[in-house]
Each structure stands twice: as structure tokens, then as C-alpha cells.
Amino acid sequence: MTKNTLDCCAPRPATGAANGASTPATTRRPTVVPRADIWETDCAAQLAIELPGVTQDDVQVRIENDHLIVEATPKIDEPEGQVRRLEWRATAFRRSFALTDDADRDAIEADLKNGLLTVLIPRRAEKRPRTIEVRVDT
Amino acid sequence: MTYLRQLNRVHPFETLGRLHDDMRRRALGQMHAATAPRAKRAWQPPFTLHESELAFEVRFLLPGVDPERLEVSVEGDVLRVSGERPGIPDDARRRFTNERCTGAFARAIEFPTPVDSEHIAARYRDGILHVTLPRAAEARPRxxxxxxxxxxxxxxxxxxxxxxxxxxxxxxxxxxxxxxxxxx
Structure with missing residues (x-):
């Protein structure tokens, strides 16, 4: 029981996975790792994460232990009628990305549009590539 | 049963094909992304199909598409969805993962019974395209x-x-x- 008090210090936000066990079967959804593209430019790393059906209220992006964690539980209603084909299912999403030292944690920006979460992780200014001007002494 | 069989006839091996594509993408991973030219063939977005007494409801999984670049058309009993979505920009200095299907996509669904093409509604929201196709009056169960x-x-x-x-x-x-x- 002393363990519990320790855990209370940092209350974990309700996640899809954590809720899953206690919520009724109708709302329980498996948690999957969403598809993502990750690339880098000179001054930032960028992520494009597919979160179909997710609205701004359903998603949480946070930094914990040098990891960027994305969690989302979309509210997708079940269509009426009989299932004739099921190639995808509504799921909850969770994925974490390790942040390197050159990531500027305070300047991270996340934007959700059309079910795609775009995260911009700028590099610290001092870590960006720089061109040094060559001075020519005559 | 009949419906499933008829729909399967449209894309007999597509699930296998998708699996194969997926494995290849994972196996080749970064190398494929960096060296291979972008595949010219359109990829196929997954969908779900529900059938009720009055209508068919189709939901395509299409996150990250600009609605302006999304085309939905019906010809007879065939629904076609096509469009394009952007991937990693060309000015990227380095690519780490490339798991998303990007570029041109297209998919067609043939319905086993006639649909009322005058009253089809399509809505794109949060990366999911919903298309509701009322069944033609003569095709509704009476x-x-x-x-x-x-x-x-x-x-x-x-x-x-x-x-x-x-x-x-x-x-x-x-x-x-x-x-x-x-x-x-």
C-alpha cells in the first residue's frame, strides 16, 4: 500500500489501454501503434502520425523520460446494419518516440488535421548545421 | 454470403497484395525509401462496408488527405474513390521511417444490388471518408x-x-x- 502512495505523485492520465480493462466490452478497443513517417530537415525532425477518426479532444501528446508519447482514443460510432466487409477497425493508438539531446523540448509543436498528427521537433540552435564564413586576410 | 462472394470477386487477391506490400516496405525500410523511385501504382485505401435495409455505408480509412484532392464518383453500381496525399517532402535531409502509403490512391467497390445514385452522400472528417449509398427502391427488401x-x-x-x-x-x-x- 505504500507503493500506491508513491505512484500517486504522478497520476497517469487515463489512456485507452488503462481504461480498456474496466470499460464495457462495447467501448473496449485494442491499442495499436499508428503508422508514422519520420524525417529530418536541417533545423528540425518531423513526424507525421496517422490517427484516423481522432479529434483534438481525443489526443494527448506529452514528453516523459526523454520520450515523446502520443496517445489517442477516437470516438467512432458503429454504423448501422450488417457487416459486409471489415478491412480496418476503430482502435486506440499509442506510440512513443525517443528524443535525442539536440531536440529542443520546449519548442515542439503538434498539429492535428484530417486525422494526421504532425509534430515538429526543432533542433537546438547550437546543434544546427552552420556555415562558417571564411575570412581572407590579405 | 452472396454479397461477400460478389464483392470478393472485385478484388480477389487484394488482401494478399497488401500484406505483401506491407512486408516489402518493412523489410526494405529505409533503403527502399531512400533509393527506390516512388511507386507509380496507386495504393488502395482500406474500407468497411455495412449494409442495412435502406442503405450501404462505406468508410474509407484516409488520414491526411486534403479534401480538395479527394474524388468520389458513382457509375452504375460502382463507387470509385481516388485522390492523392502527400508524403515526406523532397527537401528532407534524412528519412527515418516511411510507413505510410502516400501518393495517388484509388479504389472501386461494386455493389451487388442497385444503389440510388441521386442520393449518395459523402463526408470526409478526421481522416475517414464516409459514403452513404441508399439502395434503389426496387432493391430494398419489401x-x-x-x-x-x-x-x-x-x-x-x-x-x-x-x-x-x-x-x-x-x-x-x-x-x-x-x-x-x-x-x-
Whole structure:
């Protein structure tokens, strides 16, 4: 029981996975790792994460232990009628990305549009590539 | 059963094909992304199909598409969805993962029964394209009332008639039940 008090210090936000066990079967959804593209430019790393059906209220992006964690539980209603084909299912999403030292944690920006979460992780200014001007002494 | 078979006929090996694409992408990973030219063939977005008495509802999984670049059309009983979505920009200095299907996509669904092409509604929200296709009036399941004539005495079936009149509740109830079942 002393363990519990320790855990209370940092209350974990309700996640899809954590809720899953206690919520009724109708709302329980498996948690999957969403598809993502990750690339880098000179001054930032960028992520494009597919979160179909997710609205701004359903998603949480946070930094914990040098990891960027994305969690989302979309509210997708079940269509009426009989299932004739099921190639995808509504799921909850969770994925974490390790942040390197050159990531500027305070300047991270996340934007959700059309079910795609775009995260911009700028590099610290001092870590960006720089061109040094060559001075020519005559 | 019939519906499934007919729909499967449209894309017989597509699930296998997708699996294969997926494995190849994972296996080649970064190398594929960095060296291979972008595949010219359109990829196929996954969908779900629900059928109710009045309509079909199709939901395509299409996160990250600009609605302006999304095209939905119906020709006869075939629904076509196509468009394009951007991937990693060309000015990227380095690519770490490339798991998303990007570029041109296209998919067609053939419906087993006629749809009312005048009243099809499409809505794109949060990366999911919903298309509702009402079934054509003639394709909707209809309930047929079973007429039960009590005075059919004019035909030449004298013996059974008298018995049916007597116990009309039982047989008529059974008859309507069976017709309902066959309609469904």
C-alpha cells in the first residue's frame, strides 16, 4: 500500500489501454501503434502520425523520460446494419518516440488535421548545421 | 454470403497484395525509401462496408488527405474513390521511417444490388471518408403481406376448407412467420 502512495505523485492520465480493462466490452478497443513517417530537415525532425477518426479532444501528446508519447482514443460510432466487409477497425493508438539531446523540448509543436498528427521537433540552435564564413586576410 | 462472394470477386487477391506490400516496405525500410523511385501504382485505401435495409455505408480509412484532392464518383453500381496525399517532402535531409502509403490512391467497390445514385452522400472528417449509398427502391427488401382468404369455398376443395376455418389461428401465424424469414 505504500507503493500506491508513491505512484500517486504522478497520476497517469487515463489512456485507452488503462481504461480498456474496466470499460464495457462495447467501448473496449485494442491499442495499436499508428503508422508514422519520420524525417529530418536541417533545423528540425518531423513526424507525421496517422490517427484516423481522432479529434483534438481525443489526443494527448506529452514528453516523459526523454520520450515523446502520443496517445489517442477516437470516438467512432458503429454504423448501422450488417457487416459486409471489415478491412480496418476503430482502435486506440499509442506510440512513443525517443528524443535525442539536440531536440529542443520546449519548442515542439503538434498539429492535428484530417486525422494526421504532425509534430515538429526543432533542433537546438547550437546543434544546427552552420556555415562558417571564411575570412581572407590579405 | 452472396454479397461477400460478389464483392470478393472485385478484388480477389487484394488482401494478399497488401500484406505483401506491407512486408516489402518493412523489410526494405529505409533503403527502399531512400533509393527506390516512388511507386507509380496507386495504393488502395482500406474500407468497411455495412449494409442495412435502406442503405450501404462505406468508410474509407484516409488520414491526411486534403479534401480538395479527394474524388468520389458513382457509375452504375460502382463507387470509385481516388485522390492523392502527400508524403515526406523532397527537401528532407534524412528519412527515418516511411510507413505510410502516400501518393495517388484509388479504389472501386461494386455493389451487388442497385444503389440510388441521386442520393449518395459523402463526408470526409478526421481522416475517414464516409459514403452513404441508399439502395434503389426496387432493391430494398419489401415485406409482402400474406393474404389469407377465409371464404375460398368457391373452388373445388371441399374437405380441407372446413378444417382451416376451424383452426385458422395456428396455420396463419405459422405462414406469416415463414415468409418473414425468407425475406431476410
Amino acid at each position: 415485406r409482402i403481406d400474406v393474404r389469407y382468404d377465409t371464404d375460398v369455398g368457391d373452388t373445388d376443395t371441399p374437405q380441407p376448407n372446413a378444417q382451416m376455418d376451424a383452426g385458422s389461428i395456428g396455420p396463419s401465424g405459422d405462414a406469416s412467420n415463414t415468409t418473414q424469414n425468407t425475406e431476410d
